[in-house]
Amino acid sequence: MIVVFESVLLLSESMKLTTIEITSLDELDVFAKDNLDLILENKVVLLSGDLGAGKTALVKAFGRAFQVEENVSSPTFSLINEYMGFYQNRSIPIYHVDLYRIESVDELEEIGFEEYLDQDAIIFIEWPEIAQPFIMDNALTIRIEIFDNSKRRLNLSNSSRQ
Ligand SMILES: Nc1ncnc2c1ncn2[C@@H]1O[C@H](COP(=O)(O)OP(=O)(O)OP(=O)(O)O)[C@@H](O)[C@H]1O
Ligand SMILES: [Mg+2]
Numbered sequence: 001m002i003v004v005f006e007s008v009l010l011l012s013e014s015m016k017l018t019t020i021e022i023t024s025l026d027e028l029d030v031f032a033k034d035n036l037d038l039i040l041e042n043k044v045v046l047l048s049g050d051l052g053a054g055k056t057a058l059v060k061a062f063g064r065a066f067q068v069e070e071n072v073s074s075p076t077f078s079l080i081n082e083y084m085g086f087y088q089n090r091s092i093p094i095y096h097v098d099l100y101r102i103e104s105v106d107e108l109e110e111i112g113f114e115e116y117l118d119q120d121a122i123i124f125i126e127w128p129e130i131a132q133p134f135i136m137d138n139a140l141t142i143r144i145e146i147f148d149n150s151k152r153r154l155n156l157s158n159s160s161r162q
Helices: 002-013 025-034 036-042 055-065 105-110 113-118 129-134
Strands: 015-022 044-048 080-087 090-098 122-126 139-147 151-159
Touching: 015 025, 025 036, 025 055, 036 044, 036 055, 036 139, 044 055, 055 090, 055 122, 055 139, 090 113, 105 113, 105 129, 113 129
Parallel strands: 044 122, 044 139, 090 122
Antiparallel strands: 015 151, 080 090, 139 151
């Protein structure tokens, strides 16, 4: 009985927020500007979607929206890129992580992944599946799908585990 009850609780933690259709990079910038509070409320943002879905493009848009000075670039090889963003007269560190090349939890520990999660910072994670055991707190998941060749559908949900 207890097990059943717990699984119901877990299910209820996964909350579908909304689905948004984006037809251009300009629209992605508008989406980012409109959703800064949502990112700050969650802090951990899991980005799922196939190769080329638009995960990095979304982080670039949030970089512009948070007034990051440098151009946000893909952390495919660096694994983690660090930026400083600004919002309402306050600076906020932003980490952009790409776990595509990480093959084990041991490798995750080697790059100090857990310590990034503990900080008062925003962390965008591409290919977050391998990090799921570490994602215990509230996280925002944005699942990106391509439709009509080049448009993007963003599915936003909020849960501790996917
Ligand atoms: N909303 C969008 N509208 C138009 N073009 C987009 C959009 N999102 C991404 N793109 C374009 O699609 C291409 C791939 O995007 P991006 O590099 O962000 O994908 P990704 O999901 O990060 O891929 P990977 O898994 O390889 O890291 C880029 O050229 C980018 O400009
Ligand atoms: Mg990418």
